[in-house]
Amino acid sequence: MRRELQVARPLFPEPEVLLQRLKSVLASGRLMNGKFTEEFEEQFADFSRRAYAVSVNSCTTALEIVLKYIGVADGEVIIPTNTFIATPNAALFAGATPVLADIKPGTYFLDPGEVRRLISPKTRAVIVVHIAGYIPPEVEEIKAICETHAIPLIEDCAHATGASHRGKMAGAFGMAGCFSFYPTKIITTGTGGMIVTNDGDLRDYARSLRIHGAGKGLTDITNIGNDWFLDEIRSCMGLNQLENMEYFLLKRREIAAYYDGWVNSTGLMEKYLLHADSRHAYYKYPVQITTNIDVGNLKRNFFEKKGYELESVYWPTCHLQPVYQKNYGYHLGLFPVAEATLSRQVTLPLHAALTKDDAEYAFECLLTELEDLEEQRDKA
Numbered sequence: 522m523r524r525e526l527q528v529a530r531p532l533f534p535e536p537e538v539l540l541q542r543l544k545s546v547l548a549s550g551r552l553m554n555g556k557f558t559e560e561f562e563e564q565f566a567d568f569s570r571r572a573y574a575v576s577v578n579s580c581t582t583a584l585e586i587v588l589k590y591i592g593v594a595d596g597e598v599i600i601p602t603n604t605f606i607a608t609p610n611a612a613l614f615a616g617a618t619p620v621l622a623d624i625k626p627g628t629y630f631l632d633p634g635e636v637r638r639l640i641s642p643k644t645r646a647v648i649v650v651h652i653a654g655y656i657p658p659e660v661e662e663i664k665a666i667c668e669t670h671a672i673p674l675i676e677d678c679a680h681a682t683g684a685s686h687r688g689k690m691a692g693a694f695g696m697a698g699c700f701s702f703y704p705t706k707i708i709t710t711g712t713g714g715m716i717v718t719n720d721g722d723l724r725d726y727a728r729s730l731r732i733h734g735a736g737k738g739l740t741d742i743t744n745i746g747n748d749w750f751l752d753e754i755r756s757c758m759g760l761n762q763l764e765n766m767e768y769f770l771l772k773r774r775e776i777a778a779y780y781d782g783w784v785n786s787t788g789l790m791e792k793y794l795l796h797a798d799s800r801h802a803y804y805k806y807p808v809q810i811t812t813n814i815d816v817g818n819l820k821r822n823f824f825e826k827k828g829y830e831l832e833s834v835y836w837p838t839c840h841l842q843p844v845y846q847k848n849y850g851y852h853l854g855l856f857p858v859a860e861a862t863l864s865r866q867v868t869l870p871l872h873a874a875l876t877k878d879d880a881e882y883a884f885e886c887l888l889t890e891l892e893d894l895e896e897q898r899d900k901a
């Protein structure tokens with residue numbers, strides 16, 4: 522029977538504690554710069570094992586602030602074409618040119634070889650993106666390249682809250698990590714973001730930029746800033762989410778383990794091998810369709826037929842977005858690995874409220890559709 526499945530959805534366990542906190546915010550009349558934001562930041566910094574965490578209104582803002590702090594204006598920022606458009610857009614907002622790059626075969630991650638190829642005297646920063654919530658070992662190779670060239674490395678951790686590699690948490694590889702708390706993400710505040718760093722000057726700069734560039738206060742403007750803070754209400758949501766983080770990760774990993782067993786048994790799709798020292802946060806569960814069918818055809822009308830969206834991370838990639846083609850001259854054929862890989866990738870529904878039964882249903886839907894398409898192909 523057809524069901525309406527959500528591919529992503531937030532979960533708020535222990536709502537009583539959250540409601541208590543929200544009531545106290547409303548009663549206090551203090552909606553910003555309060556104790557819950559401070560507590561959320563402290564806990565997030567501890568969780569990430571970084572000295573500082575500065576909350577902002579989105580991950581896009583977090584990236585923009587870090588890039589402005591580095592001073593990328595008029596320079597270039599190397600960014601994988603496989604990311605959400607917000608990543609290269611943040612470079613544009615900071616006055617730089619995003620230089621898109623291909624991914625490494627067998628991964629969804631920026632190719633270290635591409636970083637070597639694209640570094641120039643104009644390079645001001647490199648951004649890696651922990652796609653789907655997974656940090657591959659290539660992060661260490663890219664970090665080493667950046668160190669050799671004295672170029673700052675930034676991590677886009679929008680997908681990767683709770684992910685780690687060799688015991689190091691997301692956000693601890695570069696000079697800063699930028700997180701998203703958008704409703705579909707591993708933890709959510711409705712909208713929101715966080716910068717983690719060990720750099721005290723970046724912390725101070727971010728704190729200033731998020732409130733109109735305030736220095737000692739709003740009568741002392743020391744930077745060109747914006748209205749980018751995370752309020753107390755959303756900070757309460759963030760605390761609830763952080764306190765339930767281990768449960769969210771456990772549930773996501775449980776569902777992923779079911780998918781692992783099913784995917785590997787079909788012969789129609791495969792999952793990329795994961796490094797034993799990486800702890801996946803499973804924001805998404807991507808698979809490669811290996812059977813010879815048209816994946817565009819598979820995706821078309823899938824929601825109407827099956828009741829859940831067949832998404833990907835990310836197809837089309839940034840270099841294929843119309844505005845990037847029009848404004849920056851990108852075109853099909855520039856990044857063959859990303860194009861060949863991501864055009865055949867789909868993601869299965871995954872969130873902490875998904876049951877094994879839901880996952881089984883979702884997987885069956887994909888499988889039966891693949892089998893139908895194979896049959897149609899063989900008849901043609």
Ligand SMILES: Cc1ncc(COP(=O)(O)O)c(C=O)c1O
Pocket residue numbers: 578579580581582604605607608650677679680700701702703713714
């Ligand atoms: C990889 C990546 N980077 C950045 C962002 C932007 O996050 P936000 O919506 O919090 O600005 C997203 C959001 O989906 C994302 O997936």
